[in-house]
Amino acid sequence: MQATPKRVRSFQFVVALFSLLLLIIVGVTFYEVIARYIFRTPTIWANELALWLSAILFLAAGLYAMQRDQHLRITVLYDASPAWLQRIFDLITLACCLTFCLGIAWFGAPSSWQSLMNWEPFGTAWNPPIPATVKPLIVLTTGLMALYGIINCVKRFRGIPADTAESVTEDNRVD
Template sequence: MIEHEVTGWLDRITLGISRVAMWAPACIVGIVAYEVFMRYVLGKPTLWVNEMSLWVGGGIYLTSGLYALQQRSHIRIFIFYDGAPLWLRRTFDVASVLCVCAFAAAVVWGGFGEAKAKLLRWETFGTAFDPPIPATVKPLILLTMVLLALQSISNLVHDWNKEPEVHDPADDLDIAH
């Protein structure tokens, strides 16, 4: 896969976050392998592996959309988009960005109080390991929403005068000749 070009400071932030998220599944595999070894070989199961894998996996899930958006690999209905004139494509793009920004604003507006409360009281998960998953994930949701909205605006600005891509359904077929 060839990555999309870096078009500004926000792309660098998104790619930095994405690089961490890309390596995080290997971290999960490592700690689960450690748990298997401790439990079944040494007979001493851990208290922390399950919650840690949930915590790391939640971070991956939240931030992966940023990378998809920066790479312009989000869902677009090309059968309508490619056949539309430039003015209508731009209308689609602006409408899409407005929807993303409205959603992000609603999530931040509705979740700010709860995220702030969980962070300030350092709310924990309530298990034997008791990690501060709610105290960290709730604010991460809001931060990710802000970055997602900014990334969509950045993409719109940088792609505004770009030549439209043409998509052929045959591109999706993996036919070796």
Template structure:
């Protein structure tokens, strides 16, 4: 009984050492675990719209746009979480075939590409995002929500956080002698 408890504690300690949680991970986890509550809100709003449209024959003017707005936020923040989970696209046929030193080179190259891409997106989108936010640009519909004013800056912020999380993952994974698969269920314990 005691040996089993000690073994479970050792497994927990080992799993935390494999993927230590630093401030970058905490920001990613906070955002993703907070934003996930928008998904039930989207479902409730869509159910309301279906009821109003097909039962009462009084469709809303705002439900579709609100759902698009919230789903866009979930999509952007989901990119940060997917990066943290290391569930991004990778050509595993080649990656799994090579030795760990070559895998590290592949990881370095992909991280450099992500950082350069993020820098280009932020550089190219900064002026438009700033203008949209400071003028509180709206969606130009009847409901007229400030979707551009919020989504353009959020896009830049999420791209920056994805690049930051990618660098963080590279640093953590670089130290491991073998690439380890991340188990998100361990966060819940």
């Protein structure tokens, strides 16, 4: 069995923590269903909490996919293409990624900053600060995704296989 580097183990720990959010979301949703349909006492917080945690989890999952260079790709065309055409596809992918991510970050920054400074609430009975936390996270995440897009494109141009630094043996898998 191969020893797992400390950096990879700590990264696996962070991934496992985010995976626990799924269990919390399921638990909160289960509690809400039981409270609403069995005891006829619905909560004012369960739906918003599940929404809040789901938003954080989706942002983390997108960043995780970009970090590992395992986002969606039309591999039928890409794998069948010669190396020069793959590089063109990589540049087109990078241009689309940067346009989207930097556009979201640039145009979302003023709104997210205002939400954060005003600690904008959600506007429901429980009124959690979902916009105040999620909007800045969207801007931060898309900025990081753009950075990972550049890193991934440079790695492909240099011929470095995806996820070499974090490759883990089957015995050490998180999932």
